[in-house]
Amino acid sequence: MSYMPHTDLERQQMLAAIGVTTIEDLFEAVPSTHRFPRLNLPKPMSEMEIVAELAALSDANEHAGDFASFRGAGAYHHFIPAAISHIVLRGEFLTAYTPYQPEVSQGTLQAIFEYQSMMCALTGMDAANASHYDGATSLAEAVTVALDVARGKRNKIILSHGINPQYRAVLRTYHQGRDLKIVGDSGRADIADLIEMLDEHTAMVAVQYPNFFGQIDDFALLAERVHQAGALLVIVTNPITLGLLKPPGELGADIVVGEGQPLGIPLSFGGPYLGFFACRTEYVRKIAGRIVGETLDQDGKRAFVMTLRPREQDIRRDKASSNICTNQGLMSLTAAVYLSLMGKHGLRKVAELCYHKAHYAAKQISALPGFSVDTSKPFFNEFVIKCPRPVAALNDILIEKGIMGGYDLGQDYAHLKDHMLLCVTEMNSKAEIDALVEGLKEATI
Amino acid sequence: MSEQLIYDLGSPGRCGVLLPDCDVPQEAIPAELLRADLDLPEVGELQVIRHFTRLSSLNYSIDKGFYPLGSCTMKYNPKLNEDTARMPGFAQLHPLTDGAGSQGALALMYQLQEWLAEISGFKAVSLAPAAGAQGEFAGILMIRKYHVDRGDNKRTKILIPNSAHGTNPATVTMAGFTAVELPSDENGDVDLAALRAACDDTVAGMMITVPNTLGLFESHILEVVKAVHECGGLMYMDGANMNALMGVVKPGELGFDVMHYNLHKTFSTPHGGGGPGSGPVGVNEKLVPYLPGPVAQIIEAAEEADDAPLYGLVMPEKSIGRLKAFHGNFGMHVRAYTYIRANGDEGIRGISRHAALNANYVRVRLQDTYKIPYNRYCGHEFVLEGHFEGVENVHALDISKRLMDYGFHPPTNYFPLIVPEALMIEPTETEDKATLDGFIDAMKKIAAEAHENPDLLRSAPHTAPVSRLDEVRAAKQLVLCCRPIPEWAG
Numbered sequence: 001m002s003y004m005p006h007t008d009l010e011r012q013q014m015l016a017a018i019g020v021t022t023i024e025d026l027f028e029a030v031p032s033t034h035r036f037p038r039l040n041l042p043k044p045m046s047e048m049e050i051v052a053e054l055a056a057l058s059d060a061n062e063h064a065g066d067f068a069s070f071r072g073a074g075a076y077h078h079f080i081p082a083a084i085s086h087i088v089l090r091g092e093f094l095t096a097y098t099p100y101q102p103e104v105s106q107g108t109l110q111a112i113f114e115y116q117s118m119m120c121a122l123t124g125m126d127a128a129n130a131s132h133y134d135g136a137t138s139l140a141e142a143v144t145v146a147l148d149v150a151r152g153k154r155n156k157i158i159l160s161h162g163i164n165p166q167y168r169a170v171l172r173t174y175h176q177g178r179d180l181k182i183v184g185d186s187g188r189a190d191i192a193d194l195i196e197m198l199d200e201h202t203a204m205v206a207v208q209y210p211n212f213f214g215q216i217d218d219f220a221l222l223a224e225r226v227h228q229a230g231a232l233l234v235i236v237t238n239p240i241t242l243g244l245l246k247p248p249g250e251l252g253a254d255i256v257v258g259e260g261q262p263l264g265i266p267l268s269f270g271g272p273y274l275g276f277f278a279c280r281t282e283y284v285r286k287i288a289g290r291i292v293g294e295t296l297d298q299d300g301k302r303a304f305v306m307t308l309r310p311r312e313q314d315i316r317r318d319k320a321s322s323n324i325c326t327n328q329g330l331m332s333l334t335a336a337v338y339l340s341l342m343g344k345h346g347l348r349k350v351a352e353l354c355y356h357k358a359h360y361a362a363k364q365i366s367a368l369p370g371f372s373v374d375t376s377k378p379f380f381n382e383f384v385i386k387c388p389r390p391v392a393a394l395n396d397i398l399i400e401k402g403i404m405g406g407y408d409l410g411q412d413y414a415h416l417k418d419h420m421l422l423c424v425t426e427m428n429s430k431a432e433i434d435a436l437v438e439g440l441k442e443a444t445i
Numbered sequence: 446m447s448e449q450l451i452y453d454l455g456s457p458g459r460c461g462v463l464l465p466d467c468d469v470p471q472e473a474i475p476a477e478l479l480r481a482d483l484d485l486p487e488v489g490e491l492q493v494i495r496h497f498t499r500l501s502s503l504n505y506s507i508d509k510g511f512y513p514l515g516s517c518t519m520k521y522n523p524k525l526n527e528d529t530a531r532m533p534g535f536a537q538l539h540p541l542t543d544g545a546g547s548q549g550a551l552a553l554m555y556q557l558q559e560w561l562a563e564i565s566g567f568k569a570v571s572l573a574p575a576a577g578a579q580g581e582f583a584g585i586l587m588i589r590k591y592h593v594d595r596g597d598n599k600r601t602k603i604l605i606p607n608s609a610h611g612t613n614p615a616t617v618t619m620a621g622f623t624a625v626e627l628p629s630d631e632n633g634d635v636d637l638a639a640l641r642a643a644c645d646d647t648v649a650g651m652m653i654t655v656p657n658t659l660g661l662f663e664s665h666i667l668e669v670v671k672a673v674h675e676c677g678g679l680m681y682m683d684g685a686n687m688n689a690l691m692g693v694v695k696p697g698e699l700g701f702d703v704m705h706y707n708l709h710k711t712f713s714t715p716h717g718g719g720g721p722g723s724g725p726v727g728v729n730e731k732l733v734p735y736l737p738g739p740v741a742q743i744i745e746a747a748e749e750a751d752d753a754p755l756y757g758l759v760m761p762e763k764s765i766g767r768l769k770a771f772h773g774n775f776g777m778h779v780r781a782y783t784y785i786r787a788n789g790d791e792g793i794r795g796i797s798r799h800a801a802l803n804a805n806y807v808r809v810r811l812q813d814t815y816k817i818p819y820n821r822y823c824g825h826e827f828v829l830e831g832h833f834e835g836v837e838n839v840h841a842l843d844i845s846k847r848l849m850d851y852g853f854h855p856p857t858n859y860f861p862l863i864v865p866e867a868l869m870i871e872p873t874e875t876e877d878k879a880t881l882d883g884f885i886d887a888m889k890k891i892a893a894e895a896h897e898n899p900d901l902l903r904s905a906p907h908t909a910p911v912s913r914l915d916e917v918r919a920a921k922q923l924v925l926c927c928r929p930i931p932e933w934a935g
Contacts, residue, residue, distance in 0.1 A: 002792050003521050003713075004799045005877040014806040014878060023798045026805055026822045029662035030694050037695050040563050044789030047525055054783065058534030060549030065537040074770055075540050081462050083490055085531070091508025092501035095522050097854075098719040103909035104849055106447075107504035108718035111497065113927070114451050120926040121484040127925045130719065133575035136770040166770040173737070173766035174582075177589060177621025216478060246480045259770070268530075269550050270540030270771025271575065272721030284925070290719065294927075295919035297911040301447055307919040313578070314860070318614035318624040323578040325612050326709075330717030333497075340451050340493045341461035344485045349464045352474075360469035378475055395543065407541055430468040 002044070062399065064267060068432035070361075072382050072423025073212070073407035074135070074164050075270065076262040078240065078350070079426055084264045084337050093333055098290075098326070102305045103297075108329065109304035112292040115336040122242045122339075123256040124249020125278035130290035130306075130327040132275030135259030136167040139206060139236055140174035141277065141288050142255045144321050146204035146232045147178075148286045154203035154231070158194055161185040162211030163236055165412040188415060191222050198229040206234040209248060210241055213374070213409075213421065214358075214382025223252025232283075239263055239276070239335075241380045243342075243351030255279045264338030265331055274331035285311065288322030353426035354381035357433060361424045364437040370444050382423045384409065384416070388444050391420045397443040403436055447911075448499050450927055455487035462490070484928055503910045504718070505854050511880050513807075515826045515857035515869025516610065516658060518688045518710035523787065526713065526780035535779050540771035544744075544757050550775065551756035554741035557782045558725075561706055564793065565687070566695025567727030571736040571761075572773040577685060578612045579768055580705025580724030581652070585620040586765040587703055587728065587735040588650045588679045594763065597677070600649035604673070606635050608658045608861045613683060622649060629863055633659045633819035635669055644676035654683040655696065656824035658861040658869070660804065662689075670700035679703065679732075687711040688873065689801060689824030692794030696727075703728045708774075711796075712781035723777035734763040739772055799874035800825035803881060807872055810885045814892045818864055826871035828864050839895045841866040843902035847894070850908050851887035 006014075011023075020026060027035060045053070064077040071077075088094065092107060099105030099112075112130045119128035132138040143157055157180055159168055168185055175182070181201070184194055194205060205226045210216050219235070226233045235248040237258045242248075248256040260274030261267075279287055285308060293307035313320040342350060358381040366373040370388030387394055391408035398405040406422035413419075424433065488496075505512070512519035530536065538550055558570040574580040585603065592600045602625045603617040614624040625643060630636040635653070651673045656662045663669060670680050682696045682704035688711045690696065696704050708714045708723035716722075728736060738760035745755035758772060785793065801824055808827045812820060816830040831841025845855030845868070857869040872881060894901050906912065 002788070002795065003523060004792075004795055004874050006799060006802070010878040011802065014802055018802075018805045018809050023802050026798075026801045027662070027693055028822060029664050031667055031699070034694050034698050036693060037566065037698060039692050039790050039794055041560060041785070041790040041793055044792050045786045047787070050525065050529070050783055050786050053786070054529045054532060054535075054553075054779070057549035057553050058532035060552070061534040061538045062542055062546030063534050063537040064539060065533040069539060071539050071541055073541055077537070077539065079464075081490075083461075083494055087494065087497045087501070089527060090498070090501045092504040092506045093497075093718055094527070094715045095507035095519075096504045096718045097512065097514055097517055097519060097716045101505070101845070101849070101855055102914050103846065103906050103911055104505035104854065105503075105718070106910050107500040107502065110448060110450075110500055110503075111718075113925075117450075117452070117926045117928050118485060121928050133579065133721075134769045134771075136767070137575070137579075164770065166767060169767045170769060173586070173768055174619075176586065176765070177619070242480070243483060244474065244480065245478055250480070266531075266536040266776075267539050268536055269538040269542075269547065269775035271769065271774035272723075272776050273770075281923075284923070291925060293919040293922075294924040295915045295922075297914050299912050301911055303447070303911040303914050305914045305916055305919050307916070307923070307925075309916075309920075312611075313615035314611035316615070317611045318618045320611070320615040320618070323582060323612045323615035323619055324576075325578045325610075326576045326720035326722045328717075328721050329719030330715070331721060333718065336451075337493060337497055340486050340488055340496070341490060342485070343455070343460050343487050344483050345458070345460040345487070346462045346464060347485060348483055353464065353467055355474060356467050356471045357469050359472050378478060392543075399543075399546065404539070404542070404546075426464065433469065 067402055067404040068428065068435060069404040070406050070422050070424060070436055071404050073421055074166060074259065075267055077267060077425055077427050078262050080264050081341050083341060084334055087337050088330060088334050099306060106303060109292050111333050111336050113294065113304045115332040116292060118336060118339045119276050119278050122239055122247065123278040124247030125256050126281040127284045128276060128278040129287055130292060131332045132277055132289055133328065134273040134275045135257060136170035138257035138275035138277045139167050140171045141322055142234045142257055143171060143175060143204060145255060145283055145286050148321060149232060149283065150203040154201050155179060156181045156201040156203060158184040158197050158202055158205040160194060160207040161189060162213060163206060163208040164212050167236065191217050195222055195225045198225055202229055202231040204232045204234055206236060208236040210380045213384045214379040215377040216380060217377065219251045240351055240354060243347035244355060260331065260335045263335035265334050272328060272331055274328045274335055288324050290327045350426050354424065357428055358383060358424040361433045365440060368441050371440065381425060382421055385420050385422060387418045387420055390418055394440065394443050398439045401439045403439050451486045451488060451496055452927060454492050454496060457487055459487040459489055461488055461493050510852055511876060511884055512854040513856050513870045513872050513884060514854060515871040516685060518871060518873055520713055520873035521875040522713050522715040523784060526783045529783045530776045530779040548756055551741045552753065553782050554778055555756050557778050558741060560785050561725055562727055564691055565704060565727050566697030568730045569733045569736060570725050570727045571738065571740045572725045572778055573737040573768050574705065574724040574726055575769050575774050576720065576722030577705055577707040577724040580726045581612055581616040581683065582619055583726050583737045583765060583768055584681045584703040584705060585616050587732050589620055590735050590765055591679065591732060592649055599647055602648050604643055604648060604651040606653060608863050609652065609654060610658065610683060610685060613652045632664060633661045634664050637665055637668060640669060641672050644672050646677060648676050648678040650679040650681055652681040652683055654686055656686050656689050659819050659828050660823035660826035661819060662824060666699055685710065686825060689797050691797045693797050697729055703732055708777050708781040713784045714777045714780040721774050721777060723774040734761050735765055736761045737766065737768045738764045796874050803872040803874060803876055807870060807881055807885060811888055814889050826869060828861065828867050828869045830864060830866050831868040832866040833895050836895050836899055839899045839902050841868050843905065844868065844891055847891050847902045847905040848887060849906035853884055853887060
């Protein structure tokens with residue numbers, strides 16, 4: 001299929017206007033030794049054939065539509081109302097560019113402003129940006145803000161091992177060119193141990209809420225001590241949990257980041273997702289990424305525009321703190337539509353369903369011989385079970401029963417061999433949970 | 446016709462979604478964990494649909510009209526791509542699905558890596574970067590690690606032409622290097638003498654956009670590559686303008702060591718009002734071990750010719766690491782795969798040729814009306830000067846805003862920085878001649894208006910949903926959120 005509309009006649013007319021005989025004449029500046037190479041690509045395919053090929057590839061995957069899924073660990077299978085894709089697929093949103101020309105981009109700009117407002121409400125912060133690539137890169141960008149707030153005089157970053165391991169890996173990738181001391185997450189340090197690590201070199205402490213194991217830690221003392229030490233407290237969080245749980249702003253966070261995927265964005269094998277980033281007003285001029293603000297047009301009409309632009313790379317160039325030049329525009333729109341549809345009451349209900357179903361599942365599994373559930377701390381909708389057999393072996397058996405089991409924590413944590421991280425959401429019916437429990441039981445007989 | 450805020454449309458108690466009752470026994474949730482209030486809208490589904498539909502109507506978009514936004518490649522985004530990306534086995538596939546359960550997705554990623562490598566002449570490709578800027582970052586980190594691994598620690602500089610995108614110098618700083626700007630010569634090419642003078646053993650590499658941001662192919666690209674290689678530096682190609690090169694030249698064959706692709710430009714994935722993007726990186730042999738991961742690989746060859754091999758996700762041996770959680774923006778990979786499939790060899794070859802045909806046609810038709818510096822055959826875009834001799838106080842911005850009244854999106858304004866009052870025009874290959882003629886006519890009428898009635902331009906747009914905005918006020922009052930700030934936030 002060709003997406004080029006040119007007819008032979010038009011091509012000839014255009015070439016004549018330019019004053020050349022063939023299109024190839026336009027490329028004389030390209031070294032002739034390397035011009036017009038052979039392209040070893042397949043022949044064009046019709047739409048019908050493409051759909052058939054991709055449907056076959058799609059069908060070859062074990063996905064959450066066909067299996068009862070209990071896998072989370074950073075990506076979550078939640079209910080997505082039908083209305084969302086109908087809005088997001090509108091060409092006016094889908095095929096618009098970054099709103100650099102605000103007069104013809106008010107739709108995108110107001111949607112981002114509403115997204116920012118809802119993220120502030122959820123997290124309990126004063127300001128949110130228009131988004132980063134994902135939760136992991138939002139956390140990495142928080143480090144840059146913390147270093148900037150410390151005016152380059154502090155270089156120690158304390159991380160909890162309860163932060164998603166992939167997020168911590170991304171943070172290290174981002175800052176490998178800098179002279180930083182990143183500590184706290186190599187062993188099993190708990191919150192009290194992190195407090196011990198605080199010193200005058202510490203720029204930031206980051207924790208996750210609920211942590212990677214689904215548990216809810218008490219950050220009261222940590223927040224106090226971090227601020228006494230003159231560092232920033234960054235809390236990584238899951239927005240669905242905030243339908244029910246205290247907002248991180250209330251817990252003393254200076255910056256709140258996380259993965260917005262649970263807010264109506266499909267799993268899509270890991271992306272595109274939505275990195276949200278919210279902070280206290282005093283840091284807003286130091287954060288990276290687009291920010292939309294309210295203003296007036298010449299006729300006094302309320303309107304929206306990208307603001308604090310001089311922070312950004314296209315203006316500040318090598319002095320910019322980040323090179324980010326997109327935001328997850330369509331994903332932030334998705335989250336805005338999701339949060340509007342769910343609203344005050346729906347999001348709370350979703351969070352309650354997640355909580356109750358997870359606790360029911362945990363209770364049933366804890367009664368199984370050979371399994372134990374870690375209930376040392378309150379948890380939300382993810383929890384850790386210790387298994388009598390390797391997790392991979394259990395999951396192989398469960399998948400045969402139409403169940404996608406939990407995440408194998410032994411992959412990331414040496415001390416958690418044979419420990420499975422289970423996730424239960426509103427999508428899991430009681431029948432599915434009972435089947436999981438039955439499956440685990442049978443798998444160990 | 447301004448639209449109310451979603452918060453102002455609600456009524457207490459309303460909800461847009463009916464959720465099922467809880468079907469398991471419920472336990473009391475510890476009260477000390479709970480939030481006191483949740484300040485979200487209380488609206489119904491129809492209100493949500495109308496609100497966002499009305500908002501959408503305030504946007505300009507490719508689906509609505511011509512979008513000649515230079516350096517952004519606003520080509521048609523095929524609808525088929527959206528359908529394939531939403532197939533259930535892709536859209537509902539958990540990123541931590543075991544290898545055996547994700548063979549379809551891995552096969553697609555592997556094939557896309559292979560096609561992108563073939564198109565650009567590179568040895569291997571990683572799809573991990575989430576956007577072009579992240580691809581740049583990955584590329585510069587690879588160059589850094591390559592030198593560090595060889596014990597070559599004195600290389601602290603990256604050379605960048607002054608016509609570069611802002612992301613290039615910002616990337617260099619992020620990776621811990623210093624950006625050194627190189628001047629352009631009178632033809633719009635890199636000044637070779639300045640380049641040679643800058644090349645020494647402290648140069649880690651050079652970042653260059655091909656064609657450059659004037660839309661021009663560097664006349665001496667092979668000399669540029671040679672000069673940097675001779676001093677031990679590596680060459681990074683910013684692939685933002687790859688829409689000018691497919692089937693025209695392979696950057697890998699020109700001697701580039703690494704480049705990024707913008708799937709949301711060249712490979713038709715939608716811009717979505719600012720993202721998501723996707724910025725895979727391609728590398729030559731010596732950087733393959735450093736690729737960001739994971740990458741899709743064949744981990745077990747097929748036994749029979751008709752069988753599929755076994756694919757897996759692998760972290761390259763000396764990888765710079767993970768750039769984001771999971772494995773890149775997979776949804777964008779499905780769209781780009783679909784696009785390459787639809788175009789095939791013939792289509793891919795035709796894209797850059799027709800992008801250049803359209804850009805040169807508009808350039809030639811406007812060259813008597815507007816000043817075009819560096820006026821020679823261009824690639825997929827060109828830059829003209831948006832001001833007129835004898836007309837004071839009419840700027841590129843005024844021309845841009847007036848174009849809105851004619852139903853067109855403005856070109857890119859004030860970039861590249863080396864052209865005064867720059868207007869950068871990129872028509873893309875998907876526009877037909879009649880559309881281009883309409884745009885050319887509008888540009889000519891605006892030029893006439895600038896002389897006859899310049900206020901018409903200065904006060905434009907007249908027909909857009911809002912008039913020009915008070916940007917100073919926005920930055921000063923800094924209203925970023927429409928909700929009252931809770932007490933604890935102080």
